[in-house]
Structures are given as C-alpha cells and as structure tokens.
Amino acid sequence: MPLPFPAHTNAPYLTWYVPKKLSTKAIQIVFPGGGYSRCNVTGEGLPVAEYFNAKGMTVVIVNYRTPRPPKGNPKHLTAWADAQRAVRLVRASAAQRGLDPGRIGVMGFSAGGHLTLMAALSSTYPAYKDRQINDAAEKVSCKVQWACPIYPAYALTDGADVPNKFGGNDEKSEPVAEFLFDINTPPMCFVHGDADGWAAMNSVKIWERLRRMGVQSDLHTLAKRGHCFQFKAADGTGSATWLDRVWDFLSRKGFNK
Numbered sequence: 001m002p003l004p005f006p007a008h009t010n011a012p013y014l015t016w017y018v019p020k021k022l023s024t025k026a027i028q029i030v031f032p033g034g035g036y037s038r039c040n041v042t043g044e045g046l047p048v049a050e051y052f053n054a055k056g057m058t059v060v061i062v063n064y065r066t067p068r069p070p071k072g073n074p075k076h077l078t079a080w081a082d083a084q085r086a087v088r089l090v091r092a093s094a095a096q097r098g099l100d101p102g103r104i105g106v107m108g109f110s111a112g113g114h115l116t117l118m119a120a121l122s123s124t125y126p127a128y129k130d131r132q133i134n135d136a137a138e139k140v141s142c143k144v145q146w147a148c149p150i151y152p153a154y155a156l157t158d159g160a161d162v163p164n165k166f167g168g169n170d171e172k173s174e175p176v177a178e179f180l181f182d183i184n185t186p187p188m189c190f191v192h193g194d195a196d197g198w199a200a201m202n203s204v205k206i207w208e209r210l211r212r213m214g215v216q217s218d219l220h221t222l223a224k225r226g227h228c229f230q231f232k233a234a235d236g237t238g239s240a241t242w243l244d245r246v247w248d249f250l251s252r253k254g255f256n257k
Contacts, residue, residue: 023056033110113152120147168201193225
C-alpha cells in the first residue's frame with residue numbers, strides 16, 4: 001500500500017504480515033534501521049514479523065523514504081512524515097481486516113528506534129502539515145498505544161548525529177529537542193546493548209523521563225553487547241531471546257490480549 005508522498009529516491013510502502021490464525025487483534029508496526037540511509041528489512045524487519053506471526057499477531061513493516069533528505073533538512077524529516085502516515089493507513093484499514101484500530105504499536109531499530117520515538121513522543125505535531133491529503137486515512141489519529149525502541153540512535157544531544165561523544169553520561173546530555181513528550185506518549189519497552197557506541201543511555205534517559213511523567217515502561221540493557229546485538233547472538237542468551245521481553249511487556253500491559 002503506497003504512501004501518497006513524492007519520494008526522495010524511493011516510494012515509501014507498507015508490507016502486511018498476517019498470521020494464518022490470529023490470537024490477538026493488535027498490530028505491531030516496524031521501522032527497520034539503517035542510519036536513515038536505507039531500511040534493513042532483512043535483518044530488522046522480517047525476524048520480527050516471523051516472531052509475532054508465530055504468536056498470532058499481525059506485523060506491518062514500513063519502508064520509509066531513504067536516503068536522508070537534502071542537507072539543511074532534519075535527517076528524519078521524510079521518514080517521520082512516512083511514519084505518521086503509516087500509522088494512519090494501518091488504523092484506517094484495521095477494522096476491515098478484522099483487527100483493532102485501538103491497539104497499534106511501533107517498534108524500530110537504531111535510526112528506526114529514533115523514528116519509533118518520534119512516532120510515540122511527537123504524534124500531536126503534524127510531520128507533514130504542508131501537504132494536502134484529503135483521503136479517509138488522514139481523518140484518523142496517528143497516536144500509538146505502545147512503542148518498542150530497540151537500541152535507538154540519535155536520541156541524546158551528545159549523539160544527535162554521531163555515536164554518543166560522552167556515552168550519554170554527561171549531565172548536560174539530554175533528550176533531543178524533536179522529542180516532544182506530548183500528551184499521547186505511551187508506555188514503552190526498551191532493549192539496548194550496554195557496550196553500544198550509540199549508547200544505552202539513549203534508552204535509559206528516555207525511560208527516566210517517562211518514569212517522571214508516570215508512564216510505566218520496561219528497560220532492558222544487555223551487558224557487553226554492542227549495536228545490532230541480535231546479529232551476533234548465541235542461542236539461549238538475552239541477545240537472542242530479547243523479543244520474549246517485548247512479548248512479556250505486551251502481555252503484562254494487555255496490548256496483545
């Protein structure tokens with residue numbers, strides 16, 4: 001289902017992965033990572049779809065526009081527009097697919113983790129307010145009910161464009177300005193390697209802010225694991241079973257009932 005935006009170098013689109021037998025009417029949207037230069041669907045999209053489909057849950061993978069927009073524009077500008085539009089398109093078609101438009105979550109990896117935070121923390125601000133779209137999907141909300149940022153990058157001021165200079169540990173390092181922490185901010189489940197150059201403090205400090213807001217969320221850090229930890233995971237370790245932590249979060253919150 002194409003998104004009706006002029007593409008930068010590729011047209012954004014959604015791919016639905018629907019299990020043969022539904023155990024839940026909830027929907028998990030996935031934003032693969034790739035530094036806002038590409039979408040790593042193979043490594044950070046399809047494994048999630050396979051896992052959740054086996055649990056009886058529908059997954060939608062978003063191929064947002066890449067590479068980054070021209071210099072002078074925020075690196076996430078077109079991707080954020082695509083993310084908000086994707087949530088609306090999924091919500092607008094959920095009921096006719098036998099799914100629940102009131103139970104939609106987002107998950108993303110690295111740059112996709114940053115995009116996940118944009119979708120979850122800043123949904124009250126229109127990412128494409130200058131565009132004229134008048135279809136039925138545009139009349140529904142882009143609010144999500146949960147978010148799962150997985151080793152999110154670009155989340156703190158000391159690493160807004162490059163790996164965190166101070167590991168996110170400096171007292172002056174705080175969440176980037178584009179995160180609004182608005183009234184629609186949902187519960188989240190973070191998973192991050194503690195040896196990641198895109199520091200685990202990206203997740204920790206966002207989690208801390210949510211805690212101060214009263215938004216109860218999960219935070220999982222994996223000792224000695226780096227960026228994209230799942231690609232080098234040994235069987236049975238937390239790096240291999242991290243999706244179980246996400247499913248547990250969804251179960252405890254009742255999102256996947």
